Amino acid sequence: MTDATLEFPPETMRRMGDQVMRRVVDHLATIDEQPVRGDVDATALCRAMREPAPEEGSALEPLLDALFDEWIPRTFNTASPGYLAYIPGGGVFPGALADLIASGVNRYTGVWPTAPALVQLEANVLDWLREWMQFPATARGLFTTGGSMANFAAIVSARERKLGAELRRGTMYLSTQTHHSVGKAARLAGILPDRVRAIEVDSAFRMRADLLSQAIAADHAAGLQPFLVVSSAGTTNTGAVDPLPAIGALCAREGLWHHVDGAYGASFHLCPELRPLLAGLPQADSVTLDPHKGLFIPYGTGAVLVRDGEALRAAHAETASYMPENQGEEFYDPHQYGPDLSRGFPGLRVWLAFKLYGAARYRAALAEKRALALDAARRVAALPHVVMDAPPQLSLFAFHLEWPGATLAEQDAATRELLERVTRRGKVFITGCQAGGRFLARVCVLSFRTRQAQIDTCVEHIAGEAGAIVARARA
Numbered sequence: 001m002t003d004a005t006l007e008f009p010p011e012t013m014r015r016m017g018d019q020v021m022r023r024v025v026d027h028l029a030t031i032d033e034q035p036v037r038g039d040v041d042a043t044a045l046c047r048a049m050r051e052p053a054p055e056e057g058s059a060l061e062p063l064l065d066a067l068f069d070e071w072i073p074r075t076f077n078t079a080s081p082g083y084l085a086y087i088p089g090g091g092v093f094p095g096a097l098a099d100l101i102a103s104g105v106n107r108y109t110g111v112w113p114t115a116p117a118l119v120q121l122e123a124n125v126l127d128w129l130r131e132w133m134q135f136p137a138t139a140r141g142l143f144t145t146g147g148s149m150a151n152f153a154a155i156v157s158a159r160e161r162k163l164g165a166e167l168r169r170g171t172m173y174l175s176t177q178t179h180h181s182v183g184k185a186a187r188l189a190g191i192l193p194d195r196v197r198a199i200e201v202d203s204a205f206r207m208r209a210d211l212l213s214q215a216i217a218a219d220h221a222a223g224l225q226p227f228l229v230v231s232s233a234g235t236t237n238t239g240a241v242d243p244l245p246a247i248g249a250l251c252a253r254e255g256l257w258h259h260v261d262g263a264y265g266a267s268f269h270l271c272p273e274l275r276p277l278l279a280g281l282p283q284a285d286s287v288t289l290d291p292h293k294g295l296f297i298p299y300g301t302g303a304v305l306v307r308d309g310e311a312l313r314a315a316h317a318e319t320a321s322y323m324p325e326n327q328g329e330e331f332y333d334p335h336q337y338g339p340d341l342s343r344g345f346p347g348l349r350v351w352l353a354f355k356l357y358g359a360a361r362y363r364a365a366l367a368e369k370r371a372l373a374l375d376a377a378r379r380v381a382a383l384p385h386v387v388m389d390a391p392p393q394l395s396l397f398a399f400h401l402e403w404p405g406a407t408l409a410e411q412d413a414a415t416r417e418l419l420e421r422v423t424r425r426g427k428v429f430i431t432g433c434q435a436g437g438r439f440l441a442r443v444c445v446l447s448f449r450t451r452q453a454q455i456d457t458c459v460e461h462i463a464g465e466a467g468a469i470v471a472r473a474r475a
């Protein structure tokens with residue numbers, strides 16, 4: 001008969017833990033020597049990997065060999081200090097330790113009475129976020145899997161509060177630069193694309209409040225019910241911060257919910273000296289943060305804060321006879337504030353990171369990322385043939401290559417080629433976007449591992465490749 005034992009003896013668990021920890025630490029100790037973008041043209045490999053479920057168990061080491069030698073290297077190295085692509089974060093080591101603890105002890109943290117002290121840790125962290133965003137004590141929050149689900153929770157709360165059953169009359173507003181997760185979340189929340197208005201942006205890629213006002217008026221005139229504006233505190237394309245005070249004031253006047261998607265930028269609000277860059281954020285009805293970006297936590301941790309916490313609760317709370325009683329005001333009860341019942345323990349990742357580092361170190365790291373972006377942008381803007389389309393509003397800038405006589409198509413192609421050639425050098429990874437009618441290269445500094453050395457390399461590699469590309473084009 002097949003052995004039915006699934007528990008390992010303590011000494012085996014210790015040995016396996018050591019084996020895994022050795023691999024992870026070796027990986028992190030050499031992270032800056034590893035290519036910033038692995039070989040991802042791996043279709044043949046992926047096809048060859050398909051396999052039936054194993055009938056017999058195997059040893060751990062060969063599995064770790066495959067993971068660490070074959071599969072992990074064939075990725076975008078999002079943990080690399082040279083990762084300046086998309087929106088980085090890096091993934092701090094305390095997050096990994098927290099995952100081991102959370103999965104190891106496997107307690108039930110979706111419901112307060114089942115693990116009150118553990119849930120309290122998560123409540124504490126949400127409260128820290130609330131204080132850093134300068135939201136009132138009435139605010140409540142939720143850890144989600146990411147910014148997308150945080151946006152979803154905010155949209156559902158706004159919809160419940162502002163529309164009730166009248167879903168089809170409701171219209172919402174975002175900008176042409178808003179992250180696509182917002183439109184997707186709207187659709188999931190029952191707000192279909194014909195009720196979502198994309199407002200044009202100004203020359204700094206910020207939503208135009210005058211056009212927003214006109215769009216709201218037009219929908220009112222058409223008998224519709226404007227209910228929500230989603231602005232961005234740092235767009236993914238160019239890092240633009242929408243005019244939050246003007247949009248907030250308009251929402252207050254018109255009775256609309258103002259949600260700020262701060263998945264990229266809200267964490268800069270931890271630094272008092274940077275708060276003016278995000279003026280208006282503390283007055284929003286809700287904000288999305290993404291600890292797996294600006295708080296450098298490993299992937300799988302987003303967060304939402306809702307100013308009127310009761311709106312978040314009202315959208316999600318349920319009861320059942322087999323469940324413990326829902327908690328009242330005093331103690332936070334996660335399942336009443338989000339769609340999940342059984343869930344992991346995301347709060348532990350953030351809690352352990354802040355307890356180990358302290359908030360002061362986080363603020364220093366965030367301020368340093370912005371300073372590094374300013375330095376990089378200043379030096380890149382000074383290069384020949386570079387046009388800076390979007391100087392950093394936070395820690396992201398975007399630019400293109402241009403030279404006399406070049407057509408738009410030639411400039412776009414050269415800018416695309418620049419990204420590819422810089423990234424192929426293996427030290428820094430930069431990506432691009434289509435914005436303002438052209439293709440832009442972008443540099444986003446937000447990995448905690450990115451320091452001055454990577455910025456110097458980034459500038460040097462952009463300078464070298466841009467010079468070569470333009471010289472060839474003009475020859």
Ligand SMILES: Cc1ncc(COP(=O)(O)O)c(C=O)c1O
Binds near residue numbers: 087145263264290302
């Ligand atoms: C501005 C913005 N909003 C939302 C998201 C979605 O967040 P997530 O990928 O954590 O779901 C992103 C992701 O990059 C983003 O940059």
